[in-house]
Amino acid sequence: MTCAALPPQSSMGCLKMKKYSIFSLAKNAGNYHKDWERAWRSPEPKKEYDVVIVGAGGHGLATAYYLASKHNITNVAVIEKGWLGGGNTGRNTTIIRSNYLQDPSMAIYELSRSLYEDLSQELNYNIMFSPRGLLMLCQTEHELRAMKRTSHANRLVGIEARMIDRAEVKELVPIINDSDDCRYPILGAYYQPRGGTARHDAVAWGYARGADARGVDIIQQCEVTGITRTGRKVTGLDTSKGHIKAKKIAVVTAGNTSLVMQMAGLSMPIESVCLQALVSEPIKPAIDVVVMANTVHGYMSQSDKGELVIGGGADSYNNYSQRGSFPALEHTVTALVETFPIISRLRMMRMWGGIVDMTGDRSPIISKTDVDGLYVNCGWGTGGFKSIPGSGSVFADLVAKDQPGEIAGAFSLDRFKQGRTIDESVAAAVAH
């Protein structure tokens, strides 16, 4: 392919990428959809790249996309030990919100949420963003006050949010149990009208296609086995497909971050735990908002296929196996059956787990490191999907300029040493 050799284009990037539209759909329908071209290449790695991104999940692919589209850095590889979007990007519950408490968090999560608004147009790929509205139930007096505080903080910085009472909750979610006759009656809710969901795989695929069209090599089934350096500077990576030289290395490997950074001799303030989710059998439309019930540890939304998508708290102990334990699921389902009595006889079809990287303050790390040319983006914990566009955007700035921008600066690694942690253990909600 000749993408890398082409001059960068302003909007669509590479001329090779065929635009998806109603006309291309109609044209391909005429031929029984046999002639769709591949959305991205499967190249062999080159000997050397300006930037190698480790991890082709949403964050890694978004970083590659913004490096190419915003900074015109296209000699970039994204290497992935499995298949792209096969880690937490394909395992989350697709919720998008920005109702965090601290200023740096609100800045990055709202940047991300706002980028989601027109991401389908930007990528020419339907990510099915659905700002259907998001509720965080308040089921104790304490939670009611905490969420009021969050809603005020959100409104001060321009994030649309308001508190609603039980009657309005019932109006938005008719299937909810609004009686007083339960352990945790609903006292009200935080409401973010522009929160919602998107199609998680499509976000990875859209960024992959956009990055590939601009000349980025996405190399799947290529595992990193070592990071080489001379003195304080990185020189490249040993991989299962041979050595790849790199001027800069950006590690975006979520639950495996500790292991990859260890290859460069760095330890991380992270613990890897399993976070599980499950889906029910498909049913008719029953709930058209996202509802989170943090006191009882469960949240639920309905997918376009009709399945109820359910998530809960993380398992309590370190885990690298991508398989969770049954008590955590049982706890979540128990809570949701009380909140939504009609689901009590619904069968659950699938359950799965992803390995999330938890930091001590439940906020992410977007940072340079003590090794020159080595950058890390991790610690998104249980909130990675919602932050993909914002994270990719600010991390690309950091990697391109070797200098964090205004938003990324707060999330540097040295905050743990300086004691300026960004405590989001309440906003991160259910999963700790």
Next chain:
Amino acid sequence: MLVITCPVCGVEGEEADFHCGGEGHIARPATENPDGISDDAQRDYMFMRKNPKGVHFERWRCDRGCGKWFHACRDTVSMQIFGYYGITQRPPAALLKKADPLWQAHFEAAKKPSAKKAKS
């Protein structure tokens, strides 16, 4: 699901009968040296974790039994529990041998300050 045996009272239970207290053997720097704690030492104590893929040493509490804390040696991939030992004890040599070099280095380093202390 983990099935755990409390080494203190001997009761066997599921993981929900116990509470995981996270990585073990994290020494609080202020205990040894209240006046001279570096920012690095405090960060390591508060936030840095070994997070190994494989054999791990962690603290558990026998929540619905005797209520005592103890250490367990567990594999973070296979979930197999290799053994238990007391909350004040170091891992037995046989278990330590199985673990990541990070853990072996940890106990090597932990020996040093007390050696220094003995000299002074």
